[in-house]
Amino acid sequence: EAQVTQNPRYLITVTGKKLTVTCSQNMNHEYMSWYRQDPGLGLRQIYYSMNVEVTDKGDVPEGYKVSRKEKRNFPLILESPSPNQTSLYFCASSPRGGAGDTQYFGPGTRLTVL
Amino acid sequence: AQSVSQHNHHVILSEAASLELGCNYSYGGTVNLFWYVQYPGQHLQLLLKYFSGDPLVKGIKGFEAEFIKSKFSFNLRKPSVQWSDTAEYFCAVNGGSGGYNKLIFGAGTRLAVHP
Numbered sequence: 001e002a003q004v005t006q007n008p009r010y011l012i013t014v015t016g017k018k019l020t021v022t023c024s025q026n027m028n029h030e031y032m033s034w035y036r037q038d039p040g041l042g043l044r045q046i047y048y049s050m051n052v053e054v055t056d057k058g059d060v061p062e063g064y065k066v067s068r069k070e071k072r073n074f075p076l077i078l079e080s081p082s083p084n085q086t087s088l089y090f091c092a093s094s095p096r097g098g099a100g101d102t103q104y105f106g107p108g109t110r111l112t113v114l
Numbered sequence: 115a116q117s118v119s120q121h122n123h124h125v126i127l128s129e130a131a132s133l134e135l136g137c138n139y140s141y142g143g144t145v146n147l148f149w150y151v152q153y154p155g156q157h158l159q160l161l162l163k164y165f166s167g168d169p170l171v172k173g174i175k176g177f178e179a180e181f182i183k184s185k186f187s188f189n190l191r192k193p194s195v196q197w198s199d200t201a202e203y204f205c206a207v208n209g210g211s212g213g214y215n216k217l218i219f220g221a222g223t224r225l226a227v228h229p
Contacts, residue, residue, distance in 0.1 A: 004157075033217070040123070042204060043158075043219040050215065058216060059115075090158065098214040100146045100165035105158040 002027045004106035006091050012112045013081055021076045021109050023091030029104075031097030032074040033058070034066065036087040037108075043090065049074055050097050081113040116140055118207050120220035127195050127227050135190040135223050137179075137205035145209040147188040148217070149179055153201045161203070164188060175199070200227045 004025045013019055025032065033048040035058075045058030049068040063085055065077040074093075078085060088110050092103040121136035139145060149161040162173025169181040179190045188205060205220040 031215075035219075040221055042118075042120075042221040043206075045216055045218075048215060056215070059218075092158075098208075100163065102148075102160050102163065103217060105150075107157050 004091055004093055004104055006106040006109050008109060010110050014114050015082055016080050019078050019081060021089060023074045023106060024072050025093040029093035029095050031094045033092045034076050035090045038087050083113050086113050087111060116207060116218050118205050118218050118220035120205050120223050122223045125223055125225045129197055129227055129229055130194050133192040133195045135203055137188045137220060138186050139207045145207050147181060148206040149190050150204045150206060151201045195227050197227050197229050199225060201225060
């Protein structure tokens with residue numbers, strides 16, 4: 001089944017404890033992206049990647065890191081999480097990125113930082 | 115910067131009522147427009163998109179949207195809603211001043227349909 005998977009689905013952590021949220025897609029998509037969803041703000045893009053070793057900032061990149069060493073994986077790293085990073089995170093992928101491309105979303109990761 | 119406005123944050127309808135959800139984007143050249151839906155407990159999924167051509171776009175589950183360039187709008191419509199349409203709906207855009215590599219979302223509209 002074609003899908004985007006994320007792990008973990010739920011995570012409660014404490015301020016300053018490094019964490020990684022994994023994202024994997026099995027559709028051979030070139031483009032991958034991370035979003036955070038907050039009430040009243042919709043989804044905001046954190047980082048995106050056009051292909052392996054090619055990443056760029058979205059609208060809210062502060063406090064996050066990403067890497068794209070393999071085409072299928074795009075982990076999101078929080079080096080020192082803070083309470084304002086408590087949010088629902090979505091990973092997405094699309095065939096090429098760019099005009100008109102449909103993005104396929106993962107199930108979401110609900111992160112709470114105490 | 116490119117932005118998207120959704121006018122209604124919460125909409126409550128009875129079954130069989132007609133639906134129109136507003137979406138406007140900021141000026142910025144040629145754009146592609148999308149409506150995504152998030153059913154309770156499920157992934158976001160694409161309802162429909164406008165890329166080029168006919169400005170009236172038909173999507174899944176009886177939804178349609180009309181791209182009106184002069185009004186910078188892409189409103190979502192459905193003539194008769196069902197209880198199963200209860201969900202959160204997001205308008206999104208790429209292109210324009212934001213570039214095609216970024217997808218900019220509106221704040222979302224929560225729709226509750228009562229039987």
